[in-house]
Amino acid sequence: MLEYQAAKDLLKNKIILVTGAGDGIGCAAAIEFAQHGATVILLGKTVKKLEKVYDEIIHAGYPTPAIVPLDLKGATEQNYIDMAETIAEQFGHLDGLLHNASQLGALGPFEHIDLTSLETIMKVNVTAQAIMTKALLPVMRKAPHASIIFTSSSVGRKGRAYWGPYAFSKFATEGMMQVLADECDETHVRVNSINPGATRTEMRAKAYPAEDPQTLKTAKEIMPTYLFLMGDESIGTNGQAFNAQS
Ligand SMILES: NC(=O)c1ccc[n+]([C@@H]2O[C@H](COP(=O)([O-])OP(=O)(O)OC[C@H]3O[C@@H](n4cnc5c(N)ncnc54)[C@H](OP(=O)(O)O)[C@@H]3O)[C@@H](O)[C@H]2O)c1
Structure with missing residues (x-):
């Protein structure tokens, strides 16, 4: 998918919510979507980021984004219902949802798994995405076509020693994508997942502290798959697990 070339106005007039939009891949996706004409809703934990x-998008002259400060760790179902209502009021519908925010947690042997950390990772990486999607589906069904992207990982497709709760959460993410995609088959909502592959971000540096980041693709470089799945050229693509770097 690295070779996919998106038309300049691919996402014109689309409303797209990106979680974890303040940093790394989510930040790159939000800017890229805006550059291609979308109004992006930036959801994340750290308001400053x-x-x-937001400022970068405005400065570039792209459509004015919106900000939703929300920590997925503490968010309640009511927070998502309220957010869905606000989106319905302000925009009428939602065309795209990129579930990108995740926590890595500590890597290490199975016997060192910490219950609190396991519960936090499952809450942020899985439960929050399920309940947010549930709340947003009605407003997504109001779009002519809508796209939901879940973010996976290589360790969510094949288990790997010492990746613990993060890997479990990514397997659950793939499962959630498949269940929802099957339910949405033959509807105007399509649901797919992307494994970004090794990408130059804070999370990657935390997982591989000894690695030279310059050897990795930047978040901007892996954007073609994200654009393809958000744009109308992917209408009819449903339930597929993509790799952004192949
Ligand atoms: N980078 C890679 O090589 C790689 C490889 C495979 C998969 N992935 C996946 O790609 C996605 C993006 O990863 P990344 O590398 O860009 O990570 P990152 O640089 O750590 O960015 C993660 C983003 O998620 C947000 N986030 C984390 N916890 C949150 C919470 N509780 N509530 C709301 N937002 C929260 C962060 O916000 P704050 O900055 O405010 O904390 C940040 O904006 C993740 O799903 C990751 O698992 C990445």
Whole structure:
């Protein structure tokens, strides 16, 4: 998918929510979507980071984004219901949802798994995405066509020693994608997952501290798959697991 070339106005007039939009891949996706004409809703934990992305989008002359400060760890179902209502009021519908925010947690042997950390990772990486999607589906069904992207990982497709709760959460993410895609088959909502592959971000540096980041693709470089799945050229693509770097 690295070779996919998106038309300049691919996402014109689309409303797209990106979680974890303040940093790394989510930040790159939000800017890329805006550059291709979308109004992006920037959801994330650290307001300062979201404001920086907001300013960058405004400065570039792209459509004015919106900011939703929300920590997925503490968010309640009511938070998502309220957010869905606000989106319905302000925009009428939602065309795209990129579930990108995740926590890595500590890597290590199975016997060292910490219950609190396991519960936090499952809450942020799985439960939050399920309940947010549930709340947003009605407003997504109001779009002519809508796209939901879940973010996976290589360790969510094949288990690997010492990747613990993060890997479990990514397997659950793939499962959630498949269940929802099957339910949405033959509807105007399509659901797919992307494994970004090794990408130059804070999370990758935390997982591989000894690695030279310059050897990795940047978040911007892996954007073609994200654009393809958000744009109308992927209408009819449903339930597929993509790799952004192949
Ligand atoms: N980078 C890679 O090589 C790689 C490889 C495979 C999969 N992935 C996946 O790609 C996605 C993006 O990863 P990344 O490398 O860009 O990670 P990152 O640089 O750590 O960015 C993660 C983003 O998620 C947000 N986030 C984390 N916890 C949150 C919470 N509780 N509530 C709301 N937002 C939260 C962060 O916000 P704050 O900055 O405010 O904390 C940040 O904006 C993740 O799903 C990751 O698992 C990445």
